[in-house]
Amino acid sequence: MNPPTAIRVALLGNPNTGKTTLFNALAGLNHRTGNYPGVTVEVKKGKGIHGVTPIEWIDLPGTYSLAARSPDEMLAVDLILGRIAGEPKPDVLLCLADATNLERNLYLISQARELGLPIVVALTMNDLAESQAITVDLARLELGLGLPVVAILAARNKGISQLKDRLLEASKGPTPAFDPPLPAEVINSAKNIAQDLDSELPPALALRALLDEGGSAEIELVQQYGAKAAEMLASHRALLTQAGHAVAVLEPRHRYKDLRKRLAGVVTRPKERQNTFSDRLDRWLVHPIWGVAFFLFVMLLLFQSIFFFASPAMDVIDGGMESLQDLARNNLQPGPFTSLLVDGVLAGVGGVVIFLPQIIILFGFLGILEDCGYMARAAFLMDRIMSRCGLSGKSFIPLLSSLACAVPGILSTRVIENRRDRLATILVAPLMSCSARLPVYTLFSAAFFPDPWWLAGTVMFGLYATGFVVAPLVALILRGSLLKGDVPLFVLEMPTYRRPAILPTLKRMWDAGTSFLYRAGTLILATMVLVWALLYFPSADSNGLDFPTRIANANPEDQQGLVLEWKEQSWLGRTGKALEPVFIPLGWDWRIGMSVLASFPAREVVVAALGVSFGEGEVAANDEEGRNKLTQRLKAATWPDGRPLVTTASALSLLVFFALCCQCASTLAVIARETRSIGWAVFTFSYMTTLAYAAAFAIYQTGRLFG
């Protein structure tokens, strides 16, 4: 007897129907994510076995409808129809239906049953339905739908084995016929389009293209079959309109009518709807005063947790890296290899790993907020303010998180379904002042604005405010130009409050951490090694003598001068000198310019780089004594003609440059990753650098006018 062949099961359902919980119950926690070109959502896949049959589980993104308006939404349709290269067509479709909200959940199933796969329906949220005194007559539901239905309670593993039995049965059974509950003219049009274009084309795809004018299915058909497809769709739509059908809106009306017929007598609910726990909680949590107060409290807690709770762990990582660097420095022969290991590789790895605590904490926190249903309430409360700058309430939390670090902030934009909204949020998130800007802010505001006592604090406040003002403005401009589109719909479901599950939250934290380390790690490491090389080579002076050797043999008091001489003739130093004309309008000389250039991969590097450039040696960002010495050096520094180098105007221009510039390879790597395009990372880098340069220029030149 041959071993049974594996079957592929795709999970499809509305958001908030317990799909993640069911997927975890079916596939265990050991799954991997699949990525597809042009698509920003991830598809989780897991393997399991039932009896002797291996099963591959595919978790499709949650959706309310198959009428796709973006590549992200189209993924489910393409995957089910087997139209994705390297991704065989699934054998069975497992559709989820929330027992407390059957009608709307079955709308998706009504669309899905035309895609030519056997379907098994899993009825979820049965405990919640029970608590609301809602009963669902399973036998009648199966009869009405003509599909197998299994009631499950995934969190307690109830019904799971029976569900797998039914899936195996269904995989050998027949597929439902193409029989949409729509007017006969519409069905005939879809069939005709499919036949005329290509006998292989599923009529369901032709139907989607016909009904969703300007949607992804139409785009796909036009790409595949050219103008012929576009003409055909247009002429069929015109015919249907002539026959009195409103093509854009007929589908939901007909499907819901059909569902009401099928659902007759299936659901019994109390005459007067009970006030649920969720209702009572919402009375407080979306209240104009108490709701806002609670929201501010949650945001404060979130901010504190990423800003301060992460810092002990970050200090440990920082300290660990420094001891590793010392260990390497003390035990290896000095030379290019040791320098590469210490200042390139170890510093680079440290620069990535340092963000890990923040990312893990933020993702744990956001995961809990999302799971318990509060995220939708937060978006609800903030929507009015955010809509003023062309975004929606969902952009608020990512932007706030970016105050700690843009990397987790950008990762958390995954909750925003609207692609343009999500892009706009990603592109402006790095404008929010992150914690890595703090060392520069502190250094310069303390050094150059010490009196009166309130000035340094006010400068700091102004720098943070710059981000708060510029980010929404840029978002507004983007939404009106590059990311122009319909005003995003804010029809948002407010899910029932639930207790968050622990294991999936931990899993999510782990996934966020590892994927960040892997993807951003490779790029930032490469950049750090590059900057190291640019600062190290050429390492011989004009007499052919090796700088590191000269420094090692020199008197301690001469060492700093030699380091400066070495860096000055390094590739980066030469670039800094060559680019001095670019820096002078900002009030910077080549030494400041070189430090700024060196800090492009990671902005906090600037303190150390200034230390090197101004002959104070390496200054660690958190080394207060070193910073004080550096402050003295900066104050004493002059232009060749003896004018003081750093004035109020040039200090402010440097600060504003740092507030607006995207000097962070990790952020750019994450933007490239999340948008699946290098282009957006290049765009962010270019617009922010331009903006930063223009602002620094304006400030220095204005400052000079007023002396």
Add this chain to the structure above:
Amino acid sequence: MVPEIPTTLDSVPLGARCLVTAIDGIDQLARKLLEMGIIEGEEIEVIARAPLGDPMEIRLLDSSLSLRNVEARRIHVTLIGTHP
């Protein structure tokens, strides 16, 4: 019995219940509203409003939805009473 007053959903007061009589338009927004189950004949209750009066939270069947006022303006309703 409260008289059946025709209006649009954005001007329905907090706590009031109404029946959907029509959805305006044949565009994406109309379609999205219909897909979410806001169909002629369904009952809607207004349960909350965000600060500054926009968006609003409604209960429809057994789910809660949030809608902006511009979206709610497309939904024609008749008032049928308040929640007891």
